[in-house]
Amino acid sequence: MARRTAALSAISLAVVLAVTACGPAHHEAGPRPSSAHRTTASAGTPTPTTSPTGTTSATPRPTPTTASPSSPAGTPHAAPCRSGQLRWTLTRLDGKPGHGPATALLSAANTAARPCALHGYPYLEAHVGKGPAVWTEPGTKARVRVLLRHGHPVVFPLTYPASPDRHGYCAIPTDLDPVIVVRPPNPARTDYGTPLRMTDTHGRPVRPVFCDTIRIGPPRQR
Template sequence: MSRRTAAVCTAGLVMLLGAAACGQSDSAPGTRIAACQTPQLSWKMTLLPGKPHNTPTATLSAAHKGSKPCAFDGYPELSVYVGKGPSADSKPKKSTPVHLVLKPGHSIAIPVFYDAIGSASGSCEVMAEYNPRVDVRPPHPAAHDYGSRVQLTDAKGHHRRAQVCDLDMLLGAPQLH
């Protein structure tokens, strides 16, 4: 093999190894950080006061209660439903890629956009009077990770019944807190 060919191969290998290690500073070289799973996360959803146009209705947050960092790559699945009846599910507001490393004791916050009031002449998809459930699953759940129930509260921590007057709840990009 000529020197030039060997130099090109070496440079390519260095670039490949550098790219593979990118974003893994919290773990040993060559190891992957496992995806965050339900047992590691403590979820809560807080209604925000007022409802000015184009602002979130609530904040969904998760605290990492595990002992090792985990990867929070993507958007969680949020669902508000009444038994087998009416439901509203979440989808990303924008298709912005999310790649976060959640360290033990740290948390993330996700803005949730939806209509919780409705119009005077219309009804809501999921009515508060039926005491709907709010469930959440992490972005990449394991095969038997069915998520967890989330209590909806106001800013003072008082329980509130969920009401969703849209078919979908839009999730903003998760942010480390």
């Protein structure tokens, strides 16, 4: 009986020792990464401190422009036209308003002895006090450079609806008489333009009717 008890005690002690030896191995299931490995993994790819040399945020320069067909090669240089040397006329064309190739013609004549240049389209605006207003916008992206000589005016065609639409809308009500002002392209800061009256083809004053934006076309020699 004593031998049997001693044998059981020996077996129990062996089992306890085996469990004690296996316990730490269960919690340390795999090797932990070294501190050097963790530092490398968290750092990742280093962030560059300087921007790439091939990238720039500067606005590209515009490409040089060329003269329009109205300014042939060899045209002598001239100063920009100013309001003080220009005589403007605004003529409403005959026919059904707003349905022809042009509704009106804007003419510019150089009254000075020396030529001057128009670099772009003139700007015409019609308004009633601080109320409704309409103005010109180029009808084409064609570049304009005109050498304006004394006695050789140029004409700009204007196209716009000169009667209310089917809903009765008109940008400037037809019972109002708007003030019209025209300025040359690239005006000086003190150039406030020239007041203008509209006439018919016989030179008689007429009330202008502007119901929407005025499209201005390329100039032609008169």
